[in-house]
Amino acid sequence: MEPPTIFDVAYAAGVAASTVSRAFNKPGRVNEATRQRIVAAAAKLGYQHRPQNRALAGLRHRTIAMVLSDITNPHFFELIRGAEQRAKASDATLVIVNAEESRRIEENQIRDLATGVDGFVLASSRLDDEVLRDLARAHRIVLFNRELAGLTSVTFDAVAGCRQILEHLASLGHQGFTYCAGPPNSWMGAARWAALSSGAEARGLTAHRIGPYVPNVTGGGAAADGALRTGVTAVVAHNDLLAIGIIRRLAQRGVRVPEDISVIGFDDIFAADFVHPSLTTLAGPGSHAGRLAVELLIERLGARSPREGEAIRLPTELVLRESSGFRPATSSTIVD
Helix, strand or coil, X not given: CCCCCHHHHHHHHCXXXXXXXXXXXXXXXXXXXXXXXHHHHHHHXXXXXXXXXXXXXXXXXXXXXXXXXXXXXXXXXXHHHHHHHHHHHCCCEEEXXXXXXXXXXXXHHXXXXXXXXXXXXXXXXXXXXHHHHHHHHHCCEEEECCCCCCCEEEEECHHHHHHHHHHHHHHCXXXXXXXXXXXXXXXXXXXHHHHHHXXXXXXXXXXXXXXXXXXXXXXXXXXXXXXXXXXXXXXXXXXXXXHHHHHHHXXXXXXXXXXXXXXXXXXXXXXXXXXXXXXXXXXXXXXXXXXXXXXXXXXXXXXXXXCCCCEEEECCEEECCCCXXXXXXXXXXCCC
């Protein structure tokens, strides 16, 4: 279990995170009754206050850069919101950078910004391991949706999450599924496929993999056509955008979801509840992940001798909606 954060205390006390910060660092600026409520909440949660002055001493520019693999992906909205809240609590500015799914652009943006920011949160980085290690030797970095030995990272637990998907499909009578892969250099995509493929046989499922596909709605058209050729009764998409594109293409081809084929995504973006049929998807605490990533970065900035990177894996939850259903009587869904 992870230690409680300033945001956990704020939620328990019914106040803003900035109020909790003032209660510990500048108690004279907080109403005494409120301060006592915050202190009581912190004690109950076991929150250990670390004076801000040491951590914030590392914020020379008071600016943190968050580099996103694709800013148009709604998956990052909650991550950004949480990161911005945590940065604001430390009087820091969060700068958002779009890498456009390009390793070259991502690396160039980091190097261009390096002299003007205090550190980086790299979300779904597409950079090679050695490039990341090289950058980490010169700059404070926290990874999101990516793990690399020696670097601090925050991810959603792929193994436990994929286990939920496999058990859900097995419980519905499916005998196999096709995984529609996203970008070939996606660390999380590879982790998901590894978890899905390794756990399938134990649950009586056959796992197929096709792709890669561009991880957006448009890419879902080609993914749907490819999935139909495998003849399976269930599809697991790299992300929700791809899954929504798959559902749309299946409708165009007269294939019913979930009566003929079930579709499951990852990320639980806001559109997952509005597409028809609504999308079954694996959700993670995006806002909390954003807050935690920035908090870890600030801690590293303030440490005289930063500890070796730690990999934090947050829990996930399979959100059941209309796009997944029982295996149809006829197992083949190939459409000519």
